[in-house]
Amino acid sequence: MSVAQKLAMVSVAFVLVVVSVFLYITQWLMYQVPAQPASARVVNGQRTGYLTLATVGAIGFTSHPTWVAYLVREHGRWVHSTVYTLPAHALIHVTVEEYDTQTGLRNPFMSVVRGTIGGVEYVNGRAVRYVNANTPAHTFSVPALGINVPLPGIANSSYPGDLTNPHNSHVTISFSFRTGGPGVYHWQCFVPCAAGFLFGQGGPMQTIGYMDGLLRVA
Numbered sequence: 001m002s003v004a005q006k007l008a009m010v011s012v013a014f015v016l017v018v019v020s021v022f023l024y025i026t027q028w029l030m031y032q033v034p035a036q037p038a039s040a041r042v043v044n045g046q047r048t049g050y051l052t053l054a055t056v057g058a059i060g061f062t063s064h065p066t067w068v069a070y071l072v073r074e075h076g077r078w079v080h081s082t083v084y085t086l087p088a089h090a091l092i093h094v095t096v097e098e099y100d101t102q103t104g105l106r107n108p109f110m111s112v113v114r115g116t117i118g119g120v121e122y123v124n125g126r127a128v129r130y131v132n133a134n135t136p137a138h139t140f141s142v143p144a145l146g147i148n149v150p151l152p153g154i155a156n157s158s159y160p161g162d163l164t165n166p167h168n169s170h171v172t173i174s175f176s177f178r179t180g181g182p183g184v185y186h187w188q189c190f191v192p193c194a195a196g197f198l199f200g201q202g203g204p205m206q207t208i209g210y211m212d213g214l215l216r217v218a
């Protein structure tokens with residue numbers, strides 16, 4: 001093989017690598033998590049939206065079956081998504097079925113309910129303004145809207161809670177809040193719930209679709 005031929009082969013290989021890297025990075029940058037719309041209707045003249053969520057200790061599918069995750073109820077099915085579309089200037093009623101065990105908060109500040117209607121959440125129907133900081137499995141927190149809702153976990157002896165069985169052990173949490181104008185608001189969990197990661201803060205805690213998400217208010 002001549003030097004020119006060798007040079008041509010190396011050049012072609014180099015171009016292929018550069019193009020592959022370029023495609024990989026652009027695909028990664030352009031990736032959009034599919035948004036799950038929440039149902040909206042007018043109740044007593046008030047634009048109202050509903051969001052039904054679940055939290056599980058291990059999602060059991062996806063490429064990370066062992067990761068903690070949020071799911072959303074869509075048309076009678078649990079869907080793996082943390083990107084939710086909500087109506088603007090509306091009252092949003094949220095219900096969370098919490099199937100994971102207690103991890104506890106590193107910062108007890110996050111054990112106080114904030115930003116909800118009445119400053120309360122309902123834990124199995126009982127209104128509370130805060131929970132014991134050792135009990136949350138997860139939180140539903142939207143920093144830009146001042147919302148923080150700690151979600152108490154189930155007892156270790158009841159684990160794993162099974163989403164597919166509505167009678168299985170879980171804690172039902174409900175609360176309401178108002179959306180403002182249109183925008184995209186980041187939300188996340190503040191419990192270091194990522195088992196197996198440094199300080200419980202890696203993996204699912206850093207990944208949209210698990211313990212982080214977006215509220216698309218439109």
Ligand SMILES: [Cu+2]
Nearest residue numbers: 138189193211
């Ligand atoms: Cu969490």
